[in-house]
Amino acid sequence: MPPVPSPRQARRLALYALTVCVLAVAAAVVSFAQGSWIGIVWVLLAGLSSNMTWYYFKRQKTRSSVTG
Numbered sequence: 001m002p003p004v005p006s007p008r009q010a011r012r013l014a015l016y017a018l019t020v021c022v023l024a025v026a027a028a029v030v031s032f033a034q035g036s037w038i039g040i041v042w043v044l045l046a047g048l049s050s051n052m053t054w055y056y057f058k059r060q061k062t063r064s065s066v067t068g
Contacts, residue, residue, distance in 0.1 A: 005056075005059070006063070007060045007063045007064040010056045010057075010059045010060035010063065011056070011057075011060045013052070013056045014052075014053050014055075014056035014057045014060060017049045017050075017052040017053040017056060018049075018053045020045070020049040021046050021049040021050045021053055024042045024043075024045040024046035024049060025042070025043075025046045027039075027042040028040075028042035028043045028046060
């Protein structure tokens with residue numbers, strides 16, 4: 001994989017990160033509903049993956065507008 005993903009690869013990575021974010025939020029809700037504090041780990045993972053989603057969507061938008 002090249003160090004800088006193409007716009008198509010960036011879009012795919014953003015969608016994967018968004019999927020992980022949604023699943024992590026669901027896991028956090030279930031964990032907290034069951035009274036488990038492991039939900040904190042899921043919240044942190046959701047935060048990380050949401051930042052990755054934002055980054056890759058923004059990178060894809062910037063690269064596609066620069067390349068035409």
